Amino acid sequence: MQTIQNENLVIKEGNFTVNQVPAMGRKCTRCGRSLKKAYMVNGVPYGPVCVKKLFGIRIDRLAGPTVRRPIIQDTAQQAIFSEPTSGVIYRGRIIGKDEDHIIVCQRGAYSYSLRLEDSLQHVNHSPTGFCWGYGGSGPAQAAFAILYDYLNFDLERARSLYQDFKFKVVANLPMDKPFELTEQQIESALTAIDVRRLS
Ligand SMILES: [Zn+2]
Numbered sequence: 050m051q052t053i054q055n056e057n058l059v060i061k062e063g064n065f066t067v068n069q070v071p072a073m074g075r076k077c078t079r080c081g082r083s084l085k086k087a088y089m090v091n092g093v094p095y096g097p098v099c100v101k102k103l104f105g106i107r108i109d110r111l112a113g114p115t116v117r118r119p120i121i122q123d124t125a126q127q128a129i130f131s132e133p134t135s136g137v138i139y140r141g142r143i144i145g146k147d148e149d150h151i152i153v154c155q156r157g158a159y160s161y162s163l164r165l166e167d168s169l170q171h172v173n174h175s176p177t178g179f180c181w182g183y184g185g186s187g188p189a190q191a192a193f194a195i196l197y198d199y200l201n202f203d204l205e206r207a208r209s210l211y212q213d214f215k216f217k218v219v220a221n222l223p224m225d226k227p228f229e230l231t232e233q234q235i236e237s238a239l240t241a242i243d244v245r246r247l248s
Contacts, residue, residue: 064091065090065091065104065106066090066091067088067089067090067100067104067106067108068088068089069086069087069088069089069108070086070087070088070089070094071086071087072084072085072086072087073087075087075094076094077094077095077096077099078093078094078095078099078156078157078159079095079096079099079102079103079156079201080096080098080099080201080202081201082096084096088100088108090103090104090106091159093157093159102167102202103161104161136231136232136233137154137155137156137199137231137232137235138154138155138229138230138231138232139152139153139154139155139163139195139198139199139229139230139235140152140153140154140155140227140228140229140230141179141181141191141222141226141227141228141229141230142227143225143226143227148225149178150178150179150180150181150187150191150225151163151179152179152191152194152195154198163179163194163195163198164194165178165179165190165194167194167197168190168193168194168197169190171193171197171204171207171208172189172190172193172208172211174186174187174189174190174193175187175189175190178190179191179194180224181219181220181222181223181224181228182220182221182222182223182224182225182226183220183224184215184216184220188215188219188220189211189212189215189219191215191219192211192212192214192215192218192219193207193208193211195214195219195230195235196210196211196214196235197211199232199235210239210242213242213245214238214239214242217238217241217242218230218234218235218238
């Protein structure tokens with residue numbers, strides 16, 4: 050299902066509607082960059098790179114007709130709209146009969162789940178999924194995935210920090226229970242890790 054209009058590009062992809070609109074000083078909700086063209090996903094502005102990273106929708110302006118690559122498969126990935134919050138919050142959830150451990154990031158009014166396969170491309174501790182509450186491989190995968198997302202895909206920094214972050218934060222979350230991790234908590238953990246390394 051796809052409709053394209055020349056002036057105001059519109060893509061419909063599952064639950065998502067993407068409108069290309071003039072930037073008008075908008076910033077990307079995901080990474081904070083100032084936008085030249087804004088892509089409104091269900092009304093929330095992003096840049097094209099972040100649209101691809103978050104929703105699996107590829108916007109290729111050079112290829113004439115818009116090319117899109119739907120890779121949204123897991124139900125957890127579906128957009129969840131909820132109350133706006135300030136800052137960034139990660140929430141651990143346990144869902145389904147398989148008790149899958151998922152991690153949902155909320156940024157303002159928009160939420161999305163962290164994709165296991167994205168984090169596995171960079172560090173491969175736990176192909177079977179995220180976990181928390183102890184110092185093992187599932188928590189290592191979760192620690193990397195959270196930091197990689199939180200640090201706006203800064204791979205080098207996420208790689209250098211995630212093991213310490215695992216021991217300091219993820220291992221101490223309640224095992225097999227939901228959790229909530231705020232931006233402030235993450236910041237103070239990262240500061241503590243940095244301070245410890247410098248001393
Ligand atoms: Zn962005």
